Amino acid sequence: MNLLYSALLYLSLFTIILVYIIYKAKSFKKNNKSFIPKEVNYQDVEIALLGDIDLDNINYTESKFENPKETVTLPLDLIIDGQILSNNLNMINKDQDWLIDTLNNKGVSHINKVTQATLEPSGKIVIS
Structure with a gap:
């Protein structure tokens, strides 16, 4: 029974973290910025995967892929x-x-x- 409660707790925490990340991504979109960091090191990636990361301290840059200037024509x-x-x-x-x-x-x-x-x-x- 304890295993079931632990699984539900982890699932709930995962859902809350995912909702927070989606919320932050949407707020970046509103400011015409993409969600691509300028600089990311392995420690940031590790912290992001394992938790306890402060998304507000990462520098973001606009993506060059948001507004392509060229159209691609296929055969x-x-x-x-x-x-x-x-x-x-x-x-x-x-x-x-x-x-x-x-x-x-x-x-x-x-x-x-x-x-x-x-x-x-x-x-x-x-x-x-």
Whole structure:
């Protein structure tokens, strides 16, 4: 029975500590700061894992990942196993006629023989 009470006590303490950390993280977000410390040493990590850490004394810096200045464009499949993916063509504001003309210019006469055609971020269409 004592083991059950001990487990409940530790679970309660863990929950309270977790709620406190989440509260602190939200207050940093309100101040437009991220939750990334400037300097962390092994002692701080050990104390954080084992308990008894003062989060107010850690220096925080803004994260360079919060507002990325560049967008990432991924390759987009236009044809898979001879089937034109109309939804993907609509995403780039193109139609099937454009795709057929582009493939004809590249020497492809039958779309059903194309295993895969992909639009690269550079605008180049790769056919396999």
